[in-house]
Amino acid sequence: MRAAIIGLGAISPLHINAIQSAGWQVVAACDTDAARFERAIKMAGPSCSMYANYKEMLDREQLDVVHICTPHYLHAEMICECLDRNIHVLCEKPVAINAVQLGLIEEHVRRTKARLAVCQQNRFNASVRYLKELFRGQEILAASGTLCWQRDASYYNSAQWRGTLLQEGGGVMINQALHTLDLLQWFCGMPRTVIGHGANDTLRGVIDVEESQFGVFTMQNGGRFVIQATNACSHSFPVTVMLRSANTEAVLIGDHMIVNGTFVTRSDGHPLFGKEEWGVGHINLVREYYACLREGKKFPIDFYEARKVVELILALYASQGKEVSIRAMEANCKAALSVR
Ligand SMILES: NC(=O)c1ccc[n+]([C@@H]2O[C@H](COP(=O)([O-])OP(=O)(O)OC[C@H]3O[C@@H](n4cnc5c(N)ncnc54)[C@H](O)[C@@H]3O)[C@@H](O)[C@H]2O)c1
Known part of the structure; x- marks a missing residue:
């Protein structure tokens, strides 16, 4: 199985470590900032290919799963690009930052064969x-x-x-x-x-x-x-x-x-x-996600759970101080999708 990471900032070492501890290999990684490559190569090894453009990485590497560790506003777009190519995704939280992004991801989740999971590791x-x-x-x-x-x-x-x-x-x-x-x-x-x-x-x-x-x-x-x-x-x-x-x-x-x-x-x-910090939760979550992929089982924190x-x-x-109905908010999210 071939794994890759998009976004090589603060949280990425935990993902590289968790992938390796689950027995998988990080074959490629991407960041728009080349200064981030060195640490990733040290951890993942010299055979890990580095990219500045994530779409190029998705197109060139035969990837099974991609970990998305980028700033929040990029999650939805990157998830959709991976799912369109039937590549499994483990995305850092939050899965999205607004109703339109939630709707967009749902459309892609419905039509892909790949599995989207979200890192709510606590x-x-x-x-x-x-x-x-x-x-x-x-x-x-x-x-x-x-x-x-x-x-x-x-x-x-x-x-x-x-x-x-x-x-x-x-x-x-x-x-x-x-x-x-x-x-x-x-x-x-x-x-x-x-x-x-x-x-x-x-x-x-x-x-x-x-x-x-x-x-x-x-x-x-x-x-x-x-x-x-x-x-x-x-x-x-x-x-x-x-x-x-x-x-x-x-x-x-x-x-x-x-x-x-x-x-x-x-x-x-x-x-x-x-003592448990981020690291242990990530390792447990990543192991469970990969076991679910291997065994074809449903991972508990999928898109519908993370949304x-x-x-x-x-x-x-x-x-802003007024009582808001959660069901109305869910309906707004669906409406945001239909008016797009
Ligand atoms: N689960 C947790 O407990 C936990 C803890 C920390 C961070 N996070 C999440 O991890 C994500 C990343 O946070 P961070 O602290 O590592 O941020 P960061 O700013 O340290 O790293 C983000 C990286 O993404 C790169 N990037 C930006 N645009 C890109 C693009 N278009 N293509 C490729 N790379 C791009 C940046 O250059 C940077 O290296 C966020 O969603 C954050 O909420 C989760």
């Missing part, structure tokens, strides 16, 4: 899997997600696409906190409505998107889940997720878990789950 963390098992068959009545991170002007100035509505598609919510909202949705299901507030107080003049976002989602069962996300802190704290059913209350702080008031630990007193969190984010952005 679902593959051991602690999150434990929670999923713990709450199996239980209805979640309330939940909360908090992301309190530090991202200053130097972070946003490190790449031209960051912090721009046109290219990033939003701020803290669509980038850093997407994973937290994805977990809330995965546990609670698609909600009925959302009320959201966004703000940019400390990065005015640096970014044209929100540095902080608050959202209250009303679930199908009438309960609520809430998300609070900010990049305005002077330190990045662990993400917190809290879930409540009739019998169980779980608190996840980073990778440390408290269930019904008791720390979940091994008998030797050490945390059960150990849910994007629709929730678009609804949050549209809200």
Whole structure:
């Protein structure tokens, strides 16, 4: 099987490492910035072909799968080019940044033989899997997600696409906190409505998107889940997720878990789950995706699953303090497709 990567920036080493650890080879890679080639060649080996134009790479290499690790606004176009050639895709989050892009991807997903998967790798963390098992068959009545991170002007100035509505598609919510909202949705299901507030107080003049976002989602069962996300802190704290059913209350702080008031630990007193960062989630996700490709099985985070969190984010952005129906937002996405 032949794998390739488009976009050789910050996240790409995790993908190269994950592909290799799944027993596959990175045969080609592409970036418009040739300064990015050296590190990729070091990791993938001298036989890895380098391209500046991704369409040329897709046409010349006999690829089985492409990993898309480029700025957000390019995901939809690149996904469609791969699917048109029946090449499987593993795309970094978010799958798209607006309703038109979602519609475009759906059209291509429907007519291709290839499989599109999206890197929402926190679902593959051991602690999150434990929670999923713990709450199996239980209805979640309330939940909360908090992301309190530090991202200053130097972070946003490190790449031209960051912090721009046109290219990033939003701020803290669509980038850093997407994973937290994805977990809330995965546990609670698609909600009925959302009320959201966004703000940019400390990065005015640096970014044209929100540095902080608050959202209250009303679930199908009438309960609520809430998300609070900010990049305005002077330190990045662990993400917190809290879930409540009739019998169980779980608190996840980073990778440390408290269930019904008791720390979940091994008998030797050490945390059960150990340290997990992006890397472990990516490796688990990539291994599972490649196993699904090999065995012809459905990968759980396909386009239809990945679009849910994007629709929730678009609804949050549209809200500006008013209650927005999630179903109406889904209908808008479909309408955006039909008016194209
Ligand atoms: N899953 C996660 O936890 C996680 C973590 C970090 C980043 N990401 C995602 O990964 C993606 C990339 O983020 P990053 O931090 O690596 O960004 P980055 O800016 O460091 O890298 C992006 C790379 O894409 C290249 N590029 C731009 N246009 C291109 C084109 N037309 N053809 C080929 N290459 C092109 C740039 O030159 C750059 O090297 C984003 O979608 C981001 O949200 C995900």
